[in-house]
Amino acid sequence: MEKRHLSLIFILLILSVTFAGCITQTNIKTETLVLPEGNYTTIYLNEKDTSQCPASKVPVTFTYMPPKNESITSVSLRGSFNDWAEWPMQKENGAWSITVCLEPGRYEYKFFINGEWVKDMSSDKYGNPVDPEADEYVDDGFGGKNAVRIVEGSMGFVLEHNPGDPAYLCVADNRTVVRFKTKPGQVQSAVLVTNLGEYEMSLQLWWGSGEMWRVELPFVEPIEYYIKLTTPDNEEFLVLNTSTDAFFSFDGSNDFPQVEWVSKGVGYQIFPDRFNNGDPSNDALALQTDEFWFNELIEDRPILSNWSDPITPLHCCHQYFGGDIRGILEKLDYLQELGVTFIYLNPIFLAGSAHGYDIYDYYRIDPQFGTEEELKLFLEEAHKRGIRVIFDFVPNHSGIGHWAFLDVASRGKESPYWNWYFIQKWPFKLGDGKAYIGWWGIGSLPKLNTMNPEVKEYLIGAALYWLDFGFDGIRVDVPNELINADEFFSELRQRVKEKHPDAYIVGEIWQLSPKWVQGDKFDSLMNYALGRDILLNYALGTWNGERTLELLGRYFASYGENVVAMGFNLISSHDTSRLLTDLGGGRFGENPKPEAIERLKMLSTLLYSLPGAPITFQGDERGILGEKEYYDAHRYPIQWDKVNEEVLTHYRGLGMLRKRIPALTSSAIKFYTAKNGVIAFFRGHENEVLVLANNGKTSTSIVLPPGKWKLVWPTEEGIFEGEIEVPPVITLVLERE
Incomplete structure (x- = not known):
């Protein structure tokens, strides 16, 4: 009787550790991963096809047609889609163009012509739009105007997952997090199938043109995996790597560790x-x-x-x-x-x-x-x-009083530090931003090479x-x-x-x-x-x-x-x-x-x-x-x-x-709802905290998730169930009872 009692306690301890998420490969049976039988539609995410954009993006062409008799030697595209860096455009039949792959959304941009910014994309010196294909033009904050291109979403089933990008696979809070992105309403349910078992995925985030689905594995171990999902009309998909190498893999190493x-x-x-x-x-x-x-x-x-x-x-x-x-x-x-x-x-x-x-x-x-x-x-x-x-x-950049810059100013090309900076003419006066390159052209901040x-x-x-x-x-x-x-x-x-x-x-x-x-x-x-x-x-x-x-x-x-x-x-x-x-x-x-x-x-x-x-x-x-x-x-x-x-x-x-409240310092967040001026989201790995903010001037009633919720901020008074009235201009923090 005593031995049976001890055995039962041991089994319960193992179960409690497992459900608490403290699982390692030593207590999980590793299986050979095989594809299921059945009538599935297969999606290969990494087939080599450079002729078109990924399924989640749209090809967008930008074109610049110079005015007649203008001498143009270079044109680049710079915008919010590339952190305003330069994407060189190519000249063909008198026009400069580039085609890029962009997600649906709204983007601001400018052309960078002959090494200089276009000041106003809505009007060149002849009064014509620099890019007549722009959807609109907006103030750039510097006295000019950016062009705007609105990219509409593509049709058909779209799913994005890249294990090499931490947005889709990373180690956070000592857990392996796997996510995929899709278009709104395309997925009804999803399962991450691994050689260590199957894990149900859930909808984590959403926005106008997309959703993010997520699962966290309570361990950090090497895995092979694929994603199995069902659409609202009960069509079943298998999301695989390639036709010759079906499974995605994670080697179990944390190459981008979190600074806890x-x-x-x-x-x-x-x-x-x-x-x-x-x-x-x-x-x-x-x-x-x-x-x-x-x-x-x-x-x-x-x-x-x-x-x-x-x-x-x-x-x-x-x-x-x-x-x-x-x-x-x-x-x-x-x-x-x-x-x-x-x-x-x-x-x-x-x-x-x-x-x-x-x-x-x-x-x-x-x-x-x-x-x-x-x-x-x-x-x-x-x-x-x-x-x-x-x-x-x-x-x-340094300051003009930096010892290396002073030596350059004094000795010119005889200075061993001449190539530490970008000098355009010498001799020069300290502070002359036209004599050398400075940050934003400021003469007191010479740019370092x-x-x-x-x-x-x-x-x-x-x-x-x-x-x-x-x-x-x-x-x-x-x-x-x-x-x-x-x-x-x-x-x-x-x-x-x-x-x-x-x-x-x-x-x-x-x-x-x-x-x-x-x-x-x-x-x-x-x-x-x-x-x-x-x-x-x-x-x-x-x-x-x-x-x-x-x-x-x-x-x-x-x-x-x-x-x-x-x-x-x-x-x-x-x-x-x-x-x-x-x-x-x-x-x-x-x-x-x-x-x-x-x-x-x-x-x-x-x-x-x-x-x-x-x-x-x-x-x-x-x-x-x-x-x-x-x-x-x-x-x-x-x-x-x-x-x-x-x-x-x-x-x-x-x-x-x-x-x-430990959940507030976790890596996990999951959206709950939004209504009027209210936003609501979960915090913690078990969705144990609910945060509700209301920026409106009137109260809004929100239906609560199942169970009882205790208010912990701004006061610790009140347990709520069913629904809650969120007062105006406030953020509430509730903890699951």
């Missing part, structure tokens, strides 16, 4: 000169190396201000206030109370401006911020509190130096501007991860752009495409719930779940107006409007409830206002004697919520 401390973290961005002044004795050192002393075309001089002095026209770049490393050290306990687990520092290396993006020496901390000893102490104290620190890395092996080694060596020093990751400035971006950042990643496998590498890319996060360059991008393009517009009431969920669907379908989990998710930063100002809260120096505060609370809760790490720009948690248009007023020093306690208490609560 980011996934579970809360980030905070610090602009050092404007955060906190801990050592007034080093304040004046900022003036000694300012760019104005080097720039031969400018007569202005930098100024040193007291912490509460008014904003001047130099506020952006050459008005210093004295913030430093010791000042950040003094606020570590404050940051810990916010739930912050990592800090992103704007540049702290020797430079010629308050923003620090014109670096003079990549291996030296700017004396205005303190000493290396103080920096080491700061990192040690941060680490004691469980706070990691990433630094800003600027490989595209990263094709030069010496420059590449100097820059990558600097990144490794500071990681060895004690930093935990790198934020890369304007990576898309490098002339050899793919090669440079592939090598940077390889060398960084070899020495510091847990280091976080994030690139400043503002658009939705999966090509940067395929496992060979960055772990994540600065997700303005999520925070500003989608969430901010939702919080402003620009879009209703249905439209917002569709945009979120496109976003989350574009990236691997491992990438989404490492998301650097921000809405405001040193490059944007403050969050409260963007939400209509008012201008710098005013008291924020109450409705804007409510929208801030709704929006920040939403940000903290999504996969990835929410990032707060310094002071947003204190209810500060500031518009970028007013001399970058959003960068004004934090006045520590002033705070909106309601906002600060809210952010502290969000930090505690992330720690208390």
